Amino acid sequence: MSETSGRRPTLKEVARAAGVSVASASYAINGTGSVGEQTREHILAVAAQLGYRPNLSAKAMKTGRTGTIGLVVPDLTNPFFPSLAQVIIQTARQRGYSVLLTDTEGSPDAERQSLQLLSERGVDGVIWFPVSDDSAVGEAIGGTPTVVLDRNLAGYDVIHADYAQGGELAARRLIAAGHTRIGVISGPVAASSARQRAQAAAEVIRTEAQLAWQVSNAFSLDLEPAVLAAIDSRDATAIVVGADLIAIGAIRHLHASGLKVPEDVSIIGFDDIPWAPLNTPPLSTIEMPSEEMALEAVELLLRRIAQPDEPRRRVVFNVGLIERASVGPPPR
Amino acid sequence: MSETSGRRPTLKEVARAAGVSVASASYAINGTGSVGEQTREHILAVAAQLGYRPNLSAKAMKTGRTGTIGLVVPDLTNPFFPSLAQVIIQTARQRGYSVLLTDTEGSPDAERQSLQLLSERGVDGVIWFPVSDDSAVGEAIGGTPTVVLDRNLAGYDVIHADYAQGGELAARRLIAAGHTRIGVISGPVAASSARQRAQAAAEVIRTEAQLAWQVSNAFSLDLEPAVLAAIDSRDATAIVVGADLIAIGAIRHLHASGLKVPEDVSIIGFDDIPWAPLNTPPLSTIEMPSEEMALEAVELLLRRIAQPDEPRRRVVFNVGLIERASVGPPPR
DNA sequence: GGCATAAATTGAAACGTTTCACTAGTAGAT
DNA sequence: ATCTACTAGTGAAACGTTTCAATTTATGCC
Numbered sequence: 001m002s003e004t005s006g007r008r009p010t011l012k013e014v015a016r017a018a019g020v021s022v023a024s025a026s027y028a029i030n031g032t033g034s035v036g037e038q039t040r041e042h043i044l045a046v047a048a049q050l051g052y053r054p055n056l057s058a059k060a061m062k063t064g065r066t067g068t069i070g071l072v073v074p075d076l077t078n079p080f081f082p083s084l085a086q087v088i089i090q091t092a093r094q095r096g097y098s099v100l101l102t103d104t105e106g107s108p109d110a111e112r113q114s115l116q117l118l119s120e121r122g123v124d125g126v127i128w129f130p131v132s133d134d135s136a137v138g139e140a141i142g143g144t145p146t147v148v149l150d151r152n153l154a155g156y157d158v159i160h161a162d163y164a165q166g167g168e169l170a171a172r173r174l175i176a177a178g179h180t181r182i183g184v185i186s187g188p189v190a191a192s193s194a195r196q197r198a199q200a201a202a203e204v205i206r207t208e209a210q211l212a213w214q215v216s217n218a219f220s221l222d223l224e225p226a227v228l229a230a231i232d233s234r235d236a237t238a239i240v241v242g243a244d245l246i247a248i249g250a251i252r253h254l255h256a257s258g259l260k261v262p263e264d265v266s267i268i269g270f271d272d273i274p275w276a277p278l279n280t281p282p283l284s285t286i287e288m289p290s291e292e293m294a295l296e297a298v299e300l301l302l303r304r305i306a307q308p309d310e311p312r313r314r315v316v317f318n319v320g321l322i323e324r325a326s327v328g329p330p331p332r
Numbered sequence: 333m334s335e336t337s338g339r340r341p342t343l344k345e346v347a348r349a350a351g352v353s354v355a356s357a358s359y360a361i362n363g364t365g366s367v368g369e370q371t372r373e374h375i376l377a378v379a380a381q382l383g384y385r386p387n388l389s390a391k392a393m394k395t396g397r398t399g400t401i402g403l404v405v406p407d408l409t410n411p412f413f414p415s416l417a418q419v420i421i422q423t424a425r426q427r428g429y430s431v432l433l434t435d436t437e438g439s440p441d442a443e444r445q446s447l448q449l450l451s452e453r454g455v456d457g458v459i460w461f462p463v464s465d466d467s468a469v470g471e472a473i474g475g476t477p478t479v480v481l482d483r484n485l486a487g488y489d490v491i492h493a494d495y496a497q498g499g500e501l502a503a504r505r506l507i508a509a510g511h512t513r514i515g516v517i518s519g520p521v522a523a524s525s526a527r528q529r530a531q532a533a534a535e536v537i538r539t540e541a542q543l544a545w546q547v548s549n550a551f552s553l554d555l556e557p558a559v560l561a562a563i564d565s566r567d568a569t570a571i572v573v574g575a576d577l578i579a580i581g582a583i584r585h586l587h588a589s590g591l592k593v594p595e596d597v598s599i600i601g602f603d604d605i606p607w608a609p610l611n612t613p614p615l616s617t618i619e620m621p622s623e624e625m626a627l628e629a630v631e632l633l634l635r636r637i638a639q640p641d642e643p644r645r646r647v648v649f650n651v652g653l654i655e656r657a658s659v660g661p662p663p664r
Numbered sequence: 665g666g667c668a669t670a671a672a673t674t675g676a677a678a679c680g681t682t683t684c685a686c687t688a689g690t691a692g693a694t
Numbered sequence: 695a696t697c698t699a700c701t702a703g704t705g706a707a708a709c710g711t712t713t714c715a716a717t718t719t720a721t722g723c724c
Binding site for chain 1: 679680681682683
């Protein structure tokens with residue numbers, strides 16, 4: 001409550017004011033040692049009265065744990081991430097951890113730098129959303145417990161969705177609607193998740209219909225020339241797209257070229273970002289339980305922190321098809 | 333490079349390996365004391381060879397600065413925030429700071445808790461996006477240097493946009509298009525920024541046209557009953573909305589009721605969130621230079637950290653009108 | 665060559681905690 | 695009464711840095 005001086009009081013001062021040793025004060029406040037009922041209460045009262053707050057840096061140095069975890073994401077601006085980050089931050093807080101967030105701007109260099117910085121800062125663990133599958137980057141992290149999201153990197157605890165299943169689901173939905181010439185736009189090939197989605201879709205299409213073309217694009221609304229060209233070839237009546245963001249970009253391009261979705265071209269996306277239901281037309285997509293995944297990520301991480309030598313785990317979540325309005329029968 | 337033991341080497345070990353005192357090692361590595369040319373190089377080489385990384389917790393305890401700033405936002409999931417957060421994180425990193433991010437879920441309680449936690453963690457400063465104008469919450473922060481974004485809280489450095497100007501701009505645009513009966517939907521009244529936008533707009537409308545109604549809504553796509561009722565009254569041919577998110581919600585509702593934007597009702601929003609241009613129709617809105625504001629926030633904060641006793645500053649940014657397609661002439 | 669001065673180097677204290685090893689009581693069992 | 699076994703409480707070391715004050719070494723000048 002009241003603060004006599006400007007400085008925050010130290011444990012020593014609390015102890016002196018309470019007439020006990022620092023050790024007792026520490027024990028009382030942390031509930032660790034054995035302290036008598038009334039002395040504990042007295043110490044606590046004095047501490048409150050003085051407005052004592054432990055110096056977490058000192059505690060961290062002494063105990064070697066900072067009560068802090070690092071979260072490394074490629075691009076906060078990608079609508080896929082904020083809700084993930086939010087869940088992670090909240091659950092971490094409930095478990096007594098604060099979150100250092102770093103945004104790596106999709107660059108492996110920034111990523112390496114981030115990991116290293118986090119490791120220097122002594123975070124107790126890291127939740128890492130790698131931009132690519134280049135596992136060399138991960139060395140920067142040293143021995144810090146780490147769980148990797150969305151990529152299947154060896155040597156880490158790993159959480160991802162069943163992307164192959166998702167790719168298949170998407171392709172089958174289009175085929176079921178009657179499409180026979182189907183194109184595929186994947187996310188950047190450096191990401192295993194993007195590759196898996198596209199590959200699985202392409203395979204289904206190849207065997208059960210006809211693969212018109214397959215191209216890839218950055219995780220962005222803006223389409224690259226090759227993608228534009230593929231779409232403009234008008235060779236496909238339906239497209240499975242490896243990310244909603246790209247899908248929305250594709251729909252915009254189609255609209256701009258005077259084509260309608262789904263009347264002229266059907267589109268199915270991936271991720272179910274918040275904008276997907278708001279789009280015109282509302283985007284059919286493959287969703288994954290991203291909030292559960294985020295939650296699982298922090299729990300897995302905390303378990304790893306507690307048990308550094310347990311065998312690594314890999315937990316895979318199922319995906320689902322969300323039907324909205326961007327898929328229809330092929331034009332005749 | 334090479335790490336002999338599992339543990340990270342300490343400064344003492346580096347010093348011993350280099351055959352110098354810890355003091356010299358510290359000076360050499362931080363470039364602070366005066367060290368001979370060749371000894372410095374030797375120490376640096378040994379440090380690199382051993383893979384030495386300073387223990388930042390220890391450093392923080394000793395120096396009292398953590399090299400960390402806290403960022404407190406109400407809701408990461410609101411598309412207005414991620415880009416802000418991204419800019420803040422990046423500029424902070426360039427200046428040698430890491431960012432502890434907390435999401436307060438729009439609750440003053442969580443907000444108070446966050447501020448307190450950050451202060452305990454010893455962050456060197458805080459960038460705070462308050463959910464409301466209740467300045468009592470801010471006491472939790474103690475003496476930590478703080479800059480407040482988007483709210484005009486007394487006693488802090490403050491950054492915001494000229495919301496009155498924005499409200500006027502929006503109202504005038506609608507009036508210029510020929511509308512005479514105009515409604516206003518503001519964000520939550522607990523936020524001064526929302527009040528200012530709405531008030532300024534309402535005033536202009538009252539004097540230069542006719543204020544059909546004025547209601548408020550949470551920062552959300554979902555509209556509250558009073559808002560729905562106001563819109564459904566069909567008393568206004570145009571609406572100025574205090575936030576794009578709400579505006580998009582309003583447009584959806586209008587569409588659902590069979591009304592067209594802008595043919596039947598014109599809408600103008602606020603914030604220019606990333607979705608605004610993607611909406612159907614693309615949303616006309618008032619934009620503010622949010623990235624410059626974010627950048628300014630960290631610079632202001634760093635200045636405040638360096639000069640705790642300088643007088644408080646308040647920096648106000650101009651806003652602009654972005655014309656897209658959600659505004660048209662009134663129906664006749 | 666000697667002296668003053670500056671540069672390089674060092675030992676040790678200090679930052680605020682936690683925790684180990686110990687002492688002093690207290691109570692129950694014999 | 696004595697011994698045992700706890701429980702309460704304490705002093706001091708340790709965590710990895712930075713930095714002060716003191717010391718040693720080098721440099722320049724007459």
